[in-house]
Amino acid sequence: MNPPKIRNMEEFAAISGISRPTLSKYFNNPDSVRKTTRQRIEAALEQHDYRPNVYAMNQNRQTTRNVGVIVPNLADPFFNEIGRAVEVACLEAGYSPILLSSHGKPELEAENLVSLRSLKPAGVLLAPFGRASDRKTIEKVSKEVPTVLFDANISETGAAFVGTDNFQSVGLIVEYLCRSGEPPCLFEMEIPSNPNALTRRQAYLQSMEHHGFAAHILQAKGMGWDFEEIGQSEGGALIRDGAFPTNTILCSNDRLAIGMLSAAYKLGRKVGHGATCDIRIAGHDDHPFSRFTCPSLTTIAQDYAAIAERAATALFRIIDTGKSPSEREETLFEGKLVLRDSA
Structure with a gap:
């Protein structure tokens, strides 16, 4: 019995x-x-x-050893990779990460933050949507729970931020593209889903002016998370119609560039270097799939591991000291130029 x-x-x-x-x-x-x-x-x-019952025990504590980690979309391999790196950093520091995806929906990001707050986490690591985020909710949660933003910056919230120096990284790839061939046009979303895109546009304009070339920005209409589809359909239409003034296209992110590569293939345009090639395409982020495209994608690599480690370290410092820094911390890491066959 x-x-x-x-x-x-x-x-x-x-x-x-x-x-x-x-x-x-x-x-x-x-x-x-x-x-x-x-x-x-x-x-x-x-x-x-x-x-x-760990949940019941946690409800009786003022705080727990749990750390909430929220990313915009775990279906995106980029956020899957950086979310995994943040998760590992938490585990190595003795915290239990609760990894949540907002599935491309800004309203779900706010719901995730509210749900996490009820679990009494020790802290929150948030990769926000940015422009579409509910800033009041982020600001409220960050005042009650130690919070560090990573990947996308929302300076008004007061939370610390760790990410990539987009002015450095875009300047790096624009310099290379200008030096190695025709100066690049920028292809981006008309309504960016992420504030990094706005910073990259400004960086592109600044870098083109520095090198003495005219800037050309072409945009895909609308907004959304289906970047490959948008790059293929709208980017492909621009290629077909001869809308790009030069033969070099710098996409605001790798996912748009991957769609562009597909469009170029369907249109019979050869992508790459040299006199036999019709067009050069480059991106930004070093998406996990970018090395496997055909041709492989020239891009900027972000230091996922360093961003994750610094974001987690900043959060643990706030948790351990019991107070946020007197001034808002922003930590930016330089990107690295990755030369492949597409440009």
């Missing part, structure tokens, strides 16, 4: 002979009890096959 299932910590305390306060102390931090007591508790846990 199977023994009755233990439903809560009170029943476990009664059957194990270990006091409820001692058990709470152990579950909060096993090293906080004496070695002999810890061994008794662990033996009882094994014997009675009991595991506490």
Whole structure:
């Protein structure tokens, strides 16, 4: 006959002979009890096959060892990769990450933040949508819970930010494209989904002026998360109609560029270097798929690992000290030019 299932910590305390306060102390931090007591508790846990309700325990604490990590869309391999790096940084620091996706919906980002707040997390790491984000919700949560933004910056919220120096990175690839062939036109979304796109536009304009070339910006209408489809359909139409004044296209992100490469193939335009090629295409981000396109995509690599580690470190410092820095911290990492066959 199977023994009755233990439903809560009170029943476990009664059957194990270990006091409820001692058990709470152990579950909060096993090293906080004496070695002999810890061994008794662990033996009882094994014997009675009991595991506490961590959610219920957390509800009784002021804060937990949980860290919320919210990204715009885990279906996007870029955010999957950077989300994974942030998750690993949390685990290595002894925190339990709760990784949430907003599935490309800004309203879900706000819902995720509110839901996380009810779980009493130690802190939140947020890669916001930016322009479409509910800034009041982000600002409210960041005042109540230590919060660090990464990837996309919203300076008005007051939360610390860690990301890529887009002026440096775009300047780097514009300089290369101007030096190695015809100066680049910029292809972007008319309504950017991410504030990085606006910064990259400004960086492109600044860099083109610096090199003494006229800037040409062509835009895909509308907004959304289907960048490859937009790059293929609208970017392809621009290529077909001869809308680009030069034979070099710098896309605001790699996903647009991947769609452009597909469009060029369908139109019979050869992408790459040299006199036999019709067009050069480059991107930004070093998307996980960019090395596997045909031809492989010239781009800017962001330092995922460094961004993740610094964002997590900044958050843990705020958590440990119990207060935010007197001035808003912004940490920017330089991008790295990755030369491949497309440009």
